[in-house]
Amino acid sequence: MTTKELKQKSIEYRKKILQYIVKAKAGHTGGSLSCTDILNVLYNEIMNVSPQNFTSPDRDRYIQSKGHTVEALFVVLADKGFFPEEDLNTLCQYKSHYIGHPTRKVNGVEQNTGALGHGLPIAVGTAIAAKLDNKDFRVFTLLGDGEMPEGSNWEAALSAAHYKLDNLCAIVDKNNLQITATTADVCNTDPLDEKWKSFGWAVKEVDGNDVEALKNVLSNLPFEAGKPSFLIAHTTKGKGVSYMENTLKWHHGVPSNEEYKQAIRELEESLLTI
Amino acid sequence: MAEQVNALPYKANLDIYSETLQRLAETDSNIIAVTSDSRGSGKLVPFGKKFPAQIIEVGIAEQNLVGVAAGLASCGKKVFATSPACFLTARALEQIKNDVAYSNNPVNVVGISAGVSYGALGTTHHSLHDYAALRAINNIIIVAPADNYETEQAIEVAAKTNAPVYLRFGKKPMPPLKETTGEVFQFGKGRVITEGTDVAIVACGETVYPALEAAHLLKEKNITATVISMHTIRPLDTDLLAHVAQQCKAVVTVEEHSVYGGLGEACAAYLLQQGICKPFKIIGIPDEYTVTGSQADIFNHYGINKEGIAAQAMKLLQ
Numbered sequence A: 001m002t003t004k005e006l007k008q009k010s011i012e013y014r015k016k017i018l019q020y021i022v023k024a025k026a027g028h029t030g031g032s033l034s035c036t037d038i039l040n041v042l043y044n045e046i047m048n049v050s051p052q053n054f055t056s057p058d059r060d061r062y063i064q065s066k067g068h069t070v071e072a073l074f075v076v077l078a079d080k081g082f083f084p085e086e087d088l089n090t091l092c093q094y095k096s097h098y099i100g101h102p103t104r105k106v107n108g109v110e111q112n113t114g115a116l117g118h119g120l121p122i123a124v125g126t127a128i129a130a131k132l133d134n135k136d137f138r139v140f141t142l143l144g145d146g147e148m149p150e151g152s153n154w155e156a157a158l159s160a161a162h163y164k165l166d167n168l169c170a171i172v173d174k175n176n177l178q179i180t181a182t183t184a185d186v187c188n189t190d191p192l193d194e195k196w197k198s199f200g201w202a203v204k205e206v207d208g209n210d211v212e213a214l215k216n217v218l219s220n221l222p223f224e225a226g227k228p229s230f231l232i233a234h235t236t237k238g239k240g241v242s243y244m245e246n247t248l249k250w251h252h253g254v255p256s257n258e259e260y261k262q263a264i265r266e267l268e269e270s271l272l273t274i
Numbered sequence B: 001m002a003e004q005v006n007a008l009p010y011k012a013n014l015d016i017y018s019e020t021l022q023r024l025a026e027t028d029s030n031i032i033a034v035t036s037d038s039r040g041s042g043k044l045v046p047f048g049k050k051f052p053a054q055i056i057e058v059g060i061a062e063q064n065l066v067g068v069a070a071g072l073a074s075c076g077k078k079v080f081a082t083s084p085a086c087f088l089t090a091r092a093l094e095q096i097k098n099d100v101a102y103s104n105n106p107v108n109v110v111g112i113s114a115g116v117s118y119g120a121l122g123t124t125h126h127s128l129h130d131y132a133a134l135r136a137i138n139n140i141i142i143v144a145p146a147d148n149y150e151t152e153q154a155i156e157v158a159a160k161t162n163a164p165v166y167l168r169f170g171k172k173p174m175p176p177l178k179e180t181t182g183e184v185f186q187f188g189k190g191r192v193i194t195e196g197t198d199v200a201i202v203a204c205g206e207t208v209y210p211a212l213e214a215a216h217l218l219k220e221k222n223i224t225a226t227v228i229s230m231h232t233i234r235p236l237d238t239d240l241l242a243h244v245a246q247q248c249k250a251v252v253t254v255e256e257h258s259v260y261g262g263l264g265e266a267c268a269a270y271l272l273q274q275g276i277c278k279p280f281k282i283i284g285i286p287d288e289y290t291v292t293g294s295q296a297d298i299f300n301h302y303g304i305n306k307e308g309i310a311a312q313a314m315k316l317l318q
């Protein structure tokens, strides 16, 4: 895809994320919008995974550790043809498999997540399996910055470096917010780059809302031979909707009808300036 | 015209938790809340504003939360380690077992939004295993208050109890079960909500209210029920249990938990070993991939409602 097409996709995704959150009257709005560009680039440019090869042991794996922003994942999976988009009208309803976190009942989802701090260890195991079987698929996982304090992440970080998992890429959606406050105020994990480097990872930073920059950096994996790759994606929580950006309450705020209309208007306007 | 405000007349037990803890902290600087990015879900934002020195925030790290709480409790702090029940009793189970229960550090482990309160967020966010897991761990009192009265009392008693306590509640507004004037609340002493002689319905937490509604339904069919709020799952009020089981022709238990290892099996094991054998049914969440939907959807699906409880009682009495 051209950069312009990728940018258009991101805006379409954002509109749909909001549409289905409003329909379900539930969802993790801010964090879905912050990671939209990352998912866009992963699924449309980087990963070798599709409905056609999803049962193949050679497909690339994506494990969403920050499971709460499942709306972004569902919208992208629908766009890739893993299931009909209309299915998302049942989001969070009685007996629907489209619930508030990723589950394997939904085609295209690799692992059931939602409790934070689980994605990276599973990704490490998956990447070790690839090495054992001499397969060259890659493993990607997306973490929240608020999720960083979970000890399991650091345990997994050690294993990944120990096993020299250069087929593994962990991306942190660094939007600087969680539920209570800024990540700096809740439990400061900075400087992340130095921490992960000292844990034996190759670290890069990127503007996580810039599809072109994301495409460039993720096209050059591993960042260093013999090391797992850690990408710090600097993002804006609520990206694309002025009143949501960097605002705590939109962690799981659901827009009213008026707010929804304004959000769609803003996103459509931004489509014109691409 | 002024719009009719459709405010629910009742408060959630979670609101009572927040209010009570604030009231206790006003006169006791040893009251400490420990949170893991959970002060919003735990309704502890006002507490944190009022008593900034009495709230410890560890970030999203539940194992650390319980370990830190144990250390604080070892120095005489009255600690309320507050986080969703699902994470506390799964992620931090080893810390509860070793650092709280085994080491006997008197932490109040407060599991919020318990059971299936989180509804459509799914199994990662449900706690249907916590009674079972904690019942198999020595030295922790397990309490699931049903209404606002029980919640307020449980928190006050917990603050005074020099032993590990697990408090578990949901976030749905809960009506009062009965008039409480003159009542004395104690851990380990169940409450008789209503009395009858046909069926004993023993419930805990947010399922006591539908059990009481079931008793009203049964009355229309000339079946009288005793309803017990067994707020303390361990130590179980075995005297009361034996008494009501002997008084009635059948026993039904109700809980927002797996049918394995919870209140129902605790009651069944006691009664059977005492030789008190009555027709018996455990109502709870069966051993299957939990149906998806809201808490109400899930309750209705598994018959954890007045109709379902009444129907099970009638079946046993046939």
Ligand SMILES: Cc1ncc(C[n+]2csc(CCOP(=O)(O)OP(=O)(O)O)c2C)c(N)n1
Pocket (backbone or CB within 6 Å): A028, A030, A031, A032, A034, A066, A068, A069, A114, A115, A116, A117, A143, A144, A145, A146, A147, A148, A173, A175, A177, A178, A179, A237, A251, B036, B037, B038, B060, B062, B087, B091
């Ligand atoms: C183990 C665990 N603890 C707590 C939660 C509740 N929770 C869901 S999202 C969230 C905040 C996440 O913040 P962050 O990782 O920064 O995500 P983002 O900003 O991308 O939404 C919390 C505490 C959880 N899902 N899992």
Ligand SMILES: [Mg+2]
Pocket (backbone or CB within 6 Å): A144, A145, A146, A173, A174, A175, A176, A177, A178
């Ligand atoms: Mg964040």
